[in-house]
Amino acid sequence: MTRLVPRPALATALLLTLAGPALAQAPAASAKAPKVSTAQVLRGAYLMKTSACMDCHTPLKMGPKGPEPDMSRLYSGHPQGTQLSPAPALSGSWMTVASDTMTAWVGPWGTSFTANLTPDPETGLGRWTEKDFIQTIRTGRKLGRGREILPPMPIPVYSQMSDADLKAIFAYLRTIPAVRNKVPEPIPPAAAASQP
Amino acid sequence: MTARRSLRTMAGMRRLLLLFAVLLPTLAQAEPPPLLSQTGLWAPNSQQLAPGVRPFTPQAVLWSDGADKQRWIRLPPGARVDARKPDAWQFPIGTRLWKEFRQGGVAVETRFIERSARGWVYASYRWRADGRDAERVPPQGQTVAVAAAPGGRYDFPSRSDCLACHADARSPVLGFSALQLGPQLPAFMQAGLIAHAPARWRTQPPGVPGATAVERAARGYLHANCAHCHHSGGVPRPLRLALDVERPAPPVPNLEDVLRRMGTRNPYVQMPPLGTRHIDAEGLALLQAWIAAMALDGSSPTR
Numbered sequence: 392m393t394r395l396v397p398r399p400a401l402a403t404a405l406l407l408t409l410a411g412p413a414l415a416q417a418p419a420a421s422a423k424a425p426k427v428s429t430a431q432v433l434r435g436a437y438l439m440k441t442s443a444c445m446d447c448h449t450p451l452k453m454g455p456k457g458p459e460p461d462m463s464r465l466y467s468g469h470p471q472g473t474q475l476s477p478a479p480a481l482s483g484s485w486m487t488v489a490s491d492t493m494t495a496w497v498g499p500w501g502t503s504f505t506a507n508l509t510p511d512p513e514t515g516l517g518r519w520t521e522k523d524f525i526q527t528i529r530t531g532r533k534l535g536r537g538r539e540i541l542p543p544m545p546i547p548v549y550s551q552m553s554d555a556d557l558k559a560i561f562a563y564l565r566t567i568p569a570v571r572n573k574v575p576e577p578i579p580p581a582a583a584a585s586q587p
Numbered sequence: 588m589t590a591r592r593s594l595r596t597m598a599g600m601r602r603l604l605l606l607f608a609v610l611l612p613t614l615a616q617a618e619p620p621p622l623l624s625q626t627g628l629w630a631p632n633s634q635q636l637a638p639g640v641r642p643f644t645p646q647a648v649l650w651s652d653g654a655d656k657q658r659w660i661r662l663p664p665g666a667r668v669d670a671r672k673p674d675a676w677q678f679p680i681g682t683r684l685w686k687e688f689r690q691g692g693v694a695v696e697t698r699f700i701e702r703s704a705r706g707w708v709y710a711s712y713r714w715r716a717d718g719r720d721a722e723r724v725p726p727q728g729q730t731v732a733v734a735a736a737p738g739g740r741y742d743f744p745s746r747s748d749c750l751a752c753h754a755d756a757r758s759p760v761l762g763f764s765a766l767q768l769g770p771q772l773p774a775f776m777q778a779g780l781i782a783h784a785p786a787r788w789r790t791q792p793p794g795v796p797g798a799t800a801v802e803r804a805a806r807g808y809l810h811a812n813c814a815h816c817h818h819s820g821g822v823p824r825p826l827r828l829a830l831d832v833e834r835p836a837p838p839v840p841n842l843e844d845v846l847r848r849m850g851t852r853n854p855y856v857q858m859p860p861l862g863t864r865h866i867d868a869e870g871l872a873l874l875q876a877w878i879a880a881m882a883l884d885g886s887s888p889t890r
Contacts, residue, residue, distance in 0.1 A: 501855070518823030518824070518825075530747065532747065534755075535755075536751035536752070536754065537816075537822070537860055538855060538860045541855075577855040578853075579853050579854055579855055
């Protein structure tokens with residue numbers, strides 16, 4: 392296994408291999424990057440693809456064949472400033488509804504917006520350490536100690552991943568383009584929101 | 588291999604037995620006792636403090652929805668707190684601390700932390716209605732009706748709630764530090780409980796930095812309520828609210844954002860994120876007074 396420190400050029404080359412030319416538009420953040428191996432990054436990319444991360448963390452846009460992931464916003468979460476119409480009232484057997492971007496979700500917990508997983512330091516995971524990431528997924532609380540991660544994030548599934556897999560995912564996430572996108576804060580259910 | 592060889596000789600057997608004798612109590616103490624009366628807070632068959640248990644009061648307190656709180660510490664006989672790292676004191680194995688929460692004058696909860704050989708152990712005890720003892724709350728926490736509590740309900744923290752504030756702080760003990768003890772520090776030094784502390788603290792204990800009483804109170808408030816996460820090695824947010832002993836105060840933060848989060852109990856936005864369901868009106872007023880004072884003297888409160 393080759394050990395290397397990802398440099399922007401190397402990371403970009405890797406990115407081209409992994410996801411195609413559409414992604415090679417911004418240099419990957421390399422600040423504070425620990426030593427990772429190519430195999431680790433490839434494993435992380437594979438896990439992200441096969442664990443349905445794209446479904447919610449890359450917004451959908453309307454393409455010629457219908458909704459498709461907006462690859463210019465790869466893993467950058469719910470797009471900032473999106474104007475959402477009011478969610479339909481849920482009653483009876485109906486519990487959850489998602490926006491047309493698949494990045495805003497309404498349910499008994501209120502409204503949640505999918506997170507920006509890119510290495511942008513202000514709005515993404517740029518300041519997170521590998522430990523912060525692992526602890527978040529492992530415990531279902533931000534950084535392992537903050538607020539709970541809201542549905543529909545399948546924490547009960549991903550919390551069972553091995554440390555090696557979570558490290559691989561985090562290593563891969565460091566190589567993707569940083570997208571500056573401040574995801575809105577969640578909105579509590581109407582009952583909780585009416586309290587001071 | 589070593590174990591097999593040891594078993595062949597009596598001396599080896601004795602060594603193995605000794606090892607078990609040392610290890611077993613260590614393993615046994617991983618779980619806190621089921622009753623508060625078994626934690627060593629009180630002398631047997633009483634609610635008088637046990638010998639060696641000492642009260643202390645932090646200079647700035649964490650807002651706990653208006654609960655009245657009392658705190659105690661007990662160090663093992665002869666053991667001392669290591670103050671070499673002034674903002675991250677090291678506590679000896681066997682250190683125990685308690686914090687009692689009262690609502691409407693009645694004890695509702697006592698929290699207990701202990702440094703065992705395997706690390707820090709956390710527990711919450713719920714007082715019985717007769718006030719004779721308190722029972723350990725399950726690790727997942729509990730929410731119960733308490734008439735005297737604000738809103739009529741009371742939350743006992745889960746174990747992960749305990750870890751949320753204590754585990755990644757500079758020291759898991761949040762209220763017993765040089766800065767928080769302040770004027771009480773000389774007495775603890777005099778009693779021989781603090782090792783490696785600068786001798787000057789016996790006459791000049793450290794205080795909260797700040798040019799005015801309002802600034803000192805506001806910075807102390809932010810330290811007590813936010814520093815366990817917002818220290819330089821804490822959450823990856825560029826917001827540092829922790830104070831360092833005998834160091835200049837950090838730059839004034841973006842207080843508008845701090846006030847916005849302090850001033851809501853939207854569970855997804857509020858700060859602190861846990862341990863409170865009601866806004867601290869006095870705390871808010873204190874920070875607003877600091878902002879007003881800075882605006883008056885032109886020292887630019889926010890970015």
